[in-house]
Amino acid sequence: MRTRSVGWIAREWRSPADRPSLFPVSIRTLGCKLNQVESEALAGSFKDAGFALAPSHGKIAGEGIVIVNTCTVTSKADQKARALIRRALRENPRACVIVTGCYAKLDPAEIEALWGGSASEGARRLFVPPGGEEGAGAAKSALLKLGASVREAVLLGESLPDAIESWMACQEGRSEGARDPFAFRPGEFAFHSRGYLKIQDGCDSRCAYCRARLARGPSASLPPDAALARLRALEENGCAEVALAGVNITQYRHSGFDLPRLLESLIEGTRTIALRLSSLEPEGIDERLVSALAHPRIRPHFHITAQSGSDRVLRVMGRHYDARAVEKAAALLRSTKENPFLACDIIAGFPSEAESDFALTLELCEKIRFAWIHAFPYSPRPGTLAFSFGDRVSEREARRRVGVLTDLATRGRREYAAAWLDRELSAVVEKREPQQGRCQAVSENYLRLAVNCAGGAPPPGSAIRCVPVTLCPDGNDSADAIADALP
DSSP states (O other): OOOOOOOOOOOOSSSSSGOOOEEEEEEEEEOOOHHHHHHHHHHHHHHTTTOEETTTTTTOSSSEEEEEOOOOOSSSHHHHHHHHHHHHHHHHHTTEEEEEEEHHOOOOOHHHHHGGGGGGGGSOOOEEEOOTTTTTHHHGGGGGGHHHHHHHHHHOOHHHHHHHHHHHHHHHOTTOSOOOOTOOOOOOOSOOSSSSEOEEEEOOOOOOTTHHHHHOOSSSEOOOOHHHHHHHHHTTTOOOOEEEEEOGGGGGGTTTTEEHHHHHHHHOOOOOOOEEEBBBBBGGHHHHHHHHSSSTTSSEEEEEEEEEEEHHHHHTTTOSOOHEEEEEEHHHHHTTTSSSSEEEEEESSOOOOOOOHHHHHHHHHHTTTTTTTEEEEEEOOTSGGGGGSSOOOOHHHHHHHHHHHHHHHHHHHHHHHHTTOOOOEEEEEEEEEEGEEEEEEETOOOOEEEOOOOOOOOOOOOOEEEEEEOOOTTTOOOOOOEEEEEO
């Protein structure tokens, strides 16, 4: 798959009659792969309506639209969103800022209050579309029609803020259930070299710490025939690899299909495209799933949402498995491929987590030998059961535990990369560095590679074969190893 560079055009207009129908649109995204694929679809909808895509971190000198797609998994995610919104208002003084996503779904008034001091000049420029009772994904899908609506209104003489206000008023009157969480269907990817396919949204679990399920709503699944049709379209468009995205893809259920059967259908119905999976819940990893995962076109890269190695803490979290189940899940995933990349999520400093509980988590991670550990400190989230829990672990101690896990993760990733030196791998190009004769690529087993390309660096999205030849120095966050491209 080839990606086109995105640019933007901004100009000053002398009068409404001189105003073109094309505005620059910049999309800034926080959070998970699901947000990423939804942002890609939004970008495509604005492009189809005649808007110009602006770089995600670029500034719009004249009128335009900035969309901030938010996350709310931690309090830090909320803080990042607020900072991004303030910066968008400050750096794009004539642009309208539209905020969507999970944080916008749960705390719209908190976001709208950011307009406060900015309201002294001109029309309102900060908008939070109404979400109603629908999940954040379904509510966000309304934005897919915003571009066409705004363009029509502007052509009839409305100002950009008024056009957005009119569209907002129409959204207030829409009945619940009128939007589709699977309306996001990017055919091209403006911001990523690899493709994404949203197959699931929401979650039926009731984990004590999780706010995302409050924003996204109950589990919903894309019909299997639609999933296959969309994957085929991406393959025909030249996409080399697609990541299957969702809030909890192990809860995929539709028309008698579960995740293993869906994977088998997607593989049987396509020819060459490779599949990469997003996070897997330990209790959803069984013999049927790993049998489907064994296919060569499914990437040897798996991520387990382990969260803790202490059975007691897992029970307090509301998780429906124990540490032994995490061990078993890792062993099953390893049986599918030769030395796959195994990663996990760990929450450090959950309420009542004693040093002995953390020691069990550390012991589990060392025993499984994860190639990466995504460790983050517990964050109390309003609306969750754990928000009212006492016996809190201090922030300082939670950060210390995260540091210990991150050190282990860094060693694990380096050891894993070392095991693949001098071995041939397939990879997808992420970025070209033509002056150095290199490209940045991600291998099938999720190694970040700086690839020497003797014949010239291929464009992003290209599938290549290469051999890692040496590890990058410690502290290099951009690549795990240097590789040589094969002819």
